[in-house]
Amino acid sequence: MKKSFINKIIATFIFLLIWHFASKSFSSIILPSPFEVVISFINNINDKNFFKHIGVTVYKAFWGIVISFLLAFPIGVLMGIKKEVYDFFHPFVVFIQSMPVIAWVLLALIWFDNNFIPVFVVIIAVIPIIILNIAEGVKRVDHKLLEMAEIYKLSKGKVIKNIYIPSIAGYFESSLKIVFGNTFKVVVMAEVLAHPGMGIGEKMSWARINIETADLLAWSFMVVIITFIIMGVLKLFQKEKN
Template sequence: MMISTFLDNKLNKQFQKVIKNIAIALFWVALWALAAQWVNSPLVLPAPLATLQGVFVLAGDFKFFVSIGSTLFRVFGGVLISVLLGYGLGLIGGLYHPFYEVMNPFVSTIRSLPVVSVIILINLWVVSGVVPLIVTFLVCFPVTWTNVVQGVRSTDPKLLQMAKIYNVDQKKIIRNIYMPSIKPYAISALMNVIGLGWKVTVTAEVLANALPSIGMNLYYTKIYLETDLLFSWTLVIVICSLIIEKVTLYMIARNNRKGAV
């Protein structure tokens, strides 16, 4: 009986959360619709329905999916490389101060450079199709590196002292003490670089003229004053970003549940 009541309460809370999110989304869509009606110019601000219709029009062309796939490849490629290298090098940087001192000027320089400057510089050296991937890596790497280093340095010194007293192997110290300390910082970095990766990739696609891509389709709609399709492509970006974020959160939660068992 108690288990049944608990499950019912949990389902009710989830249902209420879904209803609340739908209500909030409908509020902003209604506000958008009112603004579009007030402006009364699809060239300036298309209505939500016209934007949604534009998505279906775009989806009728196979190039639409090719563009999305190409952009997703660049986003995932840049983010994956930045996370893997940032995690590995950040762990080394947190453990060995001389290595941190060598890497820190490079990371600080990359972090301080404007994204536009990075895109233009990289575009001088490599083909346009690869520019977004490299730029995404360069912009996201400092975020992962910094978080992992901070995670290593925030490790409980009492645990490290205990491991030293009992002569625990260095590999076990890294796996059983440092890794759990780094985990929340690494997850925070991952969520940040996923959102940042989307913005940087699309921006780099526009400035580097990378084809095929979502960024260039945005640029073409702007050039040809197809505002409704510009909003449609923007909606596609938002939807893809939300899906990736939700899937990532689900995978992290699932991994945490497995670790707790």
């Protein structure tokens, strides 16, 4: 654990060193130095609307994930239980997953209000991941355990609690990691194009328009930090569970 942490520190230091020397070969518009990005980051924190912008983006990401799970979980379970249901839904799920996210953003710009677009794009981006993982978890249930449950006439509640949930749990956790790893990238991209008025993507869009590269990178790193924090909390939760 300690060695892994030291390696990460060394890798970060080397990255910053390469970045620092590379920035000397270009103007700050093309590649600002790490110091310039840090200054922009501090200026952003001092902005009275800083946490509001972050809150808006996190709020949209949160509701996108919640709605996705509410829709995907029952579909995934049914797909795992019934082959007919799997065969019916699978082409639609693959179609949604195969379409470029940017295409969904552009369509959403036509269909929806600007504030809902990031939520919609999150749903579209993560729902196939959840459905397929849940379906796979259900399909992997040990059928011998189900047969024994039937012999001993266990209630449906006990079958779900003691057989299905443990089987699904690993796949559910796997989908969570993928979902949280992708959600903020997707929601920010949608905000950049939708211009909802508030949010990290809105600030990044204005930084691009004003050619403020340091500010653009500062907000980009903010997205990385938020993702790292959430993934870290998820890891702690898994350790506590184990």
